[in-house]
Amino acid sequence: MKKCIATKAYLTGMVVLGVLTAGSFAFAGSDKHSSGHSGGGTKPPIVSKIVDLGAASTFGVFGGGAGMTNQGIYTVIKGDIGTTGASTLITGFHDSKAVYTETTMNKGKVTGVVYTATAPRGSAPGVKAAAVALASQKAFDALSPAALPGGIDVSTLGGGAGELGGRYLAPGIYKSAPGSFGITGGDLTLDGRGDPNATFVFQMATTLTVGGPGAAFPQSVYLINGAQAKNVFWQVGSAATINAAGGGSMVGTIIAFSGASFSTAGNTTLTALEGRALALHASVTMVNTVVTVPAP
Numbered sequence: 311m312k313k314c315i316a317t318k319a320y321l322t323g324m325v326v327l328g329v330l331t332a333g334s335f336a337f338a339g340s341d342k343h344s345s346g347h348s349g350g351g352t353k354p355p356i357v358s359k360i361v362d363l364g365a366a367s368t369f370g371v372f373g374g375g376a377g378m379t380n381q382g383i384y385t386v387i388k389g390d391i392g393t394t395g396a397s398t399l400i401t402g403f404h405d406s407k408a409v410y411t412e413t414t415m416n417k418g419k420v421t422g423v424v425y426t427a428t429a430p431r432g433s434a435p436g437v438k439a440a441a442v443a444l445a446s447q448k449a450f451d452a453l454s455p456a457a458l459p460g461g462i463d464v465s466t467l468g469g470g471a472g473e474l475g476g477r478y479l480a481p482g483i484y485k486s487a488p489g490s491f492g493i494t495g496g497d498l499t500l501d502g503r504g505d506p507n508a509t510f511v512f513q514m515a516t517t518l519t520v521g522g523p524g525a526a527f528p529q530s531v532y533l534i535n536g537a538q539a540k541n542v543f544w545q546v547g548s549a550a551t552i553n554a555a556g557g558g559s560m561v562g563t564i565i566a567f568s569g570a571s572f573s574t575a576g577n578t579t580l581t582a583l584e585g586r587a588l589a590l591h592a593s594v595t596m597v598n599t600v601v602t603v604p605a606p
Contacts (some may be wrong), residue, residue, distance in 0.1 A: 315593065323606040354462040354482025361452055361543055364445035368422060370601040372442055372588045379421065381575050383600035385418035389502035389603030391581035392425035395437045400424055407431065414509035446588040450565045453511055453545035461485035463514050474498045475529060481508035494522035497530045502537030509541045518546045520560055522551040528558030549592070553581050563586055573597035
């Protein structure tokens with residue numbers, strides 16, 4: 311009789327332990343692949359409308375009225391580039407029609423077309439570049455907290471305020487309490503949850519910094535479960551710095567009020583962007599960077 315009671319007690323204990331263990335694993339899995347938070351029920355607001363890039367949709371790089379500069383021989387822009395300024399503000403690039411101040415060590419290939427206030431030849435001067443500038447500004451405004459309110463502060467999801475490194479995030483709108491976003495000390499993973507239209511918007515009042523801690527550690531953004539680069543947007547209130555030491559893979563359309571920089575002079579390790587770098591009021595600089603414009 312005692313043996314029977316002991317056996318029943320053992321079996322009951324194992325069942326309870328199994329339930330607790332299963333519950334623990336289910337919680338850990340759902341937490342990791344939800345919004346990057348630890349047990350909270352907060353969810354970011356969903357973007358229900360498509361962000362229209364208009365004339366800027368085919369551009370990999372746009373330097374406002376300040377142009378852009380390439381250093382290195384491995385830069386490739388798989389799309390158009392441009393500036394509303396003079397052609398002399400494009401340096402270190404060439405397309406199939408013209409060369410823009412290249413040197414032996416600074417050659418960047420543009421598979422599309424370079425547009426400036428005067429280029430390409432045969433076009434209406436400055437018309438395309440002006441249209442891209444206007445479209446970029448409209449998209450920047452459409453991504454702002456005023457147009458897309460209710461963004462969730464990532465500091466409420468656990469981890470450091472304004473820090474995106476090491477997170478798994480669901481689609482939605484995210485903002486930063488300190489005003490800046492960083493992807494440092496780990497990569498960022500964006501989970502589309504099986505929805506090909508899943509959209510991610512990151513709103514920041516000041517800077518975006520990818521890479522680190524320090525300048526020697528490149529970081530990347532990864533897309534899983536159907537997330538697509540064409541549906542990722544970074545609304546940057548000042549400037550963006552992407553992997554200053556070279557290397558790493560960035561995704562999404564970066565629209566910066568000021569400028570943007572990719573890697574730094576002397577780095578030969580490729581830095582990749584599947585998306586766009588659109589600067590409204592300052593130049594874009596890149597060193598051995600490959601930019602691929604996402605398919606619409």
